[in-house]
Amino acid sequence: MFDKVLIANRGEIALRIIRTCRDLGVRTVAVYSTPDADARFVQAADEAVHIGPGAPTRSYLNIPNIIGAAVKTGAEAIHPGYGFLSEDPYFAEICADDGITFIGPPPEVMENVGDKATARKLMTAAGLPLLPGTTEPVDSVEAAEEIAREIGYPVVIKAAAGGGGRGITVVRRPQDLREAYTTTRASAQAVFKNSAVYIERYLPRTRHIEMQVLCDDHGGAVHLGERDCSVQRRHQKLVEESPAPGMSEKLRTRLGEAAVAGARAVGYRGAGTVEFLLEPGETGEDAFWFMEMNARIQVEHPVTELVTGVDLVAEQLRVASGMPLTVTQDDLRLRGHAIECRINAEDPARGFVPTPGLLENYRVPGGPWVRVDTDYVPGARVSPYYDSMIGKLVVWGPDRATALDRALRALGEFEVSGPGVHTTIGLHQEILGHPEFRRSGVTTDFLERHFAL
Incomplete structure (x- = not known):
């Protein structure tokens, strides 16, 4: 295992990675921009290095400054989180050239799956169905x-x-x-x-289902079940849950085997996600098609962690350090149901325009089986430079109905206010309370059909 890891990211995902590193006895280095100087993830790391002003191109996308911070602090590896440089093969190559381990797939694999047309060709060769x-x-x-x-x-x-x-x-x-x-x-x-x-x-009414996969360098490759990401606005995910409502064990097995076959075919390593579109087939069974593969940890990874008990970031770190996966396919069972709501500083009534500003009041929910991944505290400021997500509310229940009720209870406890700041909390309450959503899995046109957004 590594002795020291630099996290080339910010916010909740940086803090999330730091916590797992601490559990594993790995020291951490945070890099931060000027607006993030007082952020929680900076305070939580063992070391922190300033890498530039607020604009991402001059800080979190500034490869020379990030590599310089790693060299200066003696970090053996870099975890890119999601977004920013997480799927940049050039960045992974630079890391390798400087003797630093990139916690993710090899650059050539990242390049192949990152180009969606190339990925389609490779997945076709691996036997995955395409539209x-x-x-x-x-x-x-x-x-x-x-x-x-x-x-x-x-x-x-x-x-x-x-x-x-x-x-x-x-x-x-x-x-x-x-x-x-x-x-x-x-x-x-x-x-x-x-x-x-x-x-x-284009299929106007489908379900967006993604399979979480893990692969190592010792022949290990597993899937950890599916996430239903069908509640979207303009192809941006709002709600994710696992397992997918109404998913049969037979279809889950078919999707999982296809995802693992695709990952093996491209020589994948680490944590990745294979995404599919589903619609009812003529025989009564759902038909599915490969859509794309994401070569990084996903925003919605916590729902998989709650139903499998597997720390995905810990597996990433182990695999990148040359160790085998700690789980086999036979070890993995989905237990209960988990739902994630992305709480964004956006105004749904105005086309989801971002509403950055000071969080005068910020109180996150708690209680049994409630998890909130966030980097914010009262008095923090949502910056206009970065993604508008404030936090991720994730709940678990022994069944979907219980998880939904817990999520609604937790949303009611979530308090966010500040001058000009609006959030998606109210919209999430409407979605989770909607009869169609509560009955079963919805399709990607759900918001369009039921909400005037």
């Missing part, structure tokens, strides 16, 4: 029009280097494709520095 579409980037609008005619409308144009719900455009009519293709390519170039896009058939 009709392309496995190569679409290089002209004329080619896009021809492909769309062949697979049928509606279609979705996706940035090959996209992620986090960005770089996605749904096209429902042929007359809209030309503009959508041009706009998506331009947006992909601006956001991801890569204009490549691919096209696939």
